[in-house]
Amino acid sequence: MTTADRQGRLLAISDLHVGYAENRALVEEMRPETDDDWLLVAGDVAETVADIRWALETLSRRFRKVIWAPGNHELWTHPKDTVTLRGVARYEYLVELCRELGVLTPEDPYPVWEGPEGPVAVAPLFLLYDYSFLPAGCATKEEGLAYAHGTGIVCTDEHVLHPDPYPSREAWCRARVAETERRLAEIPADLPTVLVNHYPLDRHPTEVLWYPEFAMWCGTRLTSDWHRTHRVAVMVYGHLHIPRTTWLDGVRFEEVSVGYPREWRKRSEPPGKLRRILPMEVGSGDRGTAPGVGRGRGGTR
Ligand SMILES: [Fe+2]
Numbered sequence: 236m237t238t239a240d241r242q243g244r245l246l247a248i249s250d251l252h253v254g255y256a257e258n259r260a261l262v263e264e265m266r267p268e269t270d271d272d273w274l275l276v277a278g279d280v281a282e283t284v285a286d287i288r289w290a291l292e293t294l295s296r297r298f299r300k301v302i303w304a305p306g307n308h309e310l311w312t313h314p315k316d317t318v319t320l321r322g323v324a325r326y327e328y329l330v331e332l333c334r335e336l337g338v339l340t341p342e343d344p345y346p347v348w349e350g351p352e353g354p355v356a357v358a359p360l361f362l363l364y365d366y367s368f369l370p371a372g373c374a375t376k377e378e379g380l381a382y383a384h385g386t387g388i389v390c391t392d393e394h395v396l397h398p399d400p401y402p403s404r405e406a407w408c409r410a411r412v413a414e415t416e417r418r419l420a421e422i423p424a425d426l427p428t429v430l431v432n433h434y435p436l437d438r439h440p441t442e443v444l445w446y447p448e449f450a451m452w453c454g455t456r457l458t459s460d461w462h463r464t465h466r467v468a469v470m471v472y473g474h475l476h477i478p479r480t481t482w483l484d485g486v487r488f489e490e491v492s493v494g495y496p497r498e499w500r501k502r503s504e505p506p507g508k509l510r511r512i513l514p515m516e517v518g519s520g521d522r523g524t525a526p527g528v529g530r531g532r533g534g535t536r
């Protein structure tokens with residue numbers, strides 16, 4: 236092993252969905268490459284607090300640092316969960332759980348990765364979505380939702396992701412975006428960033444969705460220039476269950492989803508493999524690759 240090999244890695248994964256026994260087994264096998272590895276977890280760990288705790292606790296014992304950004308599934312008030320909190324109260328409960336486990340959240344100061352290809356500020360984000368990734372031909376959220384109800388592709392969030400005390404999920408999203416912009420502006424101007432969010436900051440990854448109307452639940456146009464304005468080295472996201480690497484304006488976007496067993500069984504690569512974010516793996520991405528390679532289904536992400 237060379238000196239470089241002994242230095243830590245910045246690794247990432249998302250959409251663990253450990254409510255599935257097969258996915259739980261994948262998490263049980265997840266290990267760092269070195270003693271100094273950090274793990275970014277970009278949301279959709281599970282739906283119940285007990286499952287979320289199990290997964291984050293398991294991973295936090297193995298990695299030097301675990302950094303979590305919430306997915307929509309963690310924010311569901313699920314009928315199977317003994318914790319019945321809604322909206323902001325549920326999110327704050329999960330932040331407290333993470334603090335108990337030593338896992339960093341969007342509410343903590345952004346840590347600085349000093350390993351290979353650093354330093355970079357690592358910022359887990361919680362931004363939600365605001366229905367602004369509308370289907371073609373739709374001008375408003377109402378038109379978009381009417382179209383989605385017509386096709387039957389409606390995200391489960393509509394029933395179980397409550398925005399309380401905000402009047403709507405888009406109002407919660409706008410508040411999160413404003414507060415996050417303020418936080419990101421405080422990062423020293425000479426420091427590149429790795430931004431970790433459940434949703435892509437730009438719409439391009441949703442262009443391969445089998446059901447394009449699902450994009451309404453996949454992010455916000457409010458962040459479409461953030462990869463340029465916040466010195467982003469790598470943008471890490473999940474949610475679409477279409478793991479891949481794309482490049483936009485010279486910025487690497489990494490979707491790091493595991494997804495559901497019925498999805499990962501169809502892929503050729505082994506499931507649950509942690510994605511190397513830094514240092515960049517040789518051959519992990521070609522800057523000339525246009526967004527839009529591959530194809531995935533829209534559904535209950
Ligand atoms: Fe998701």
Ligand SMILES: [Fe+2]
Pocket residue numbers: 250252279306474475476494536
């Ligand atoms: Fe997911």
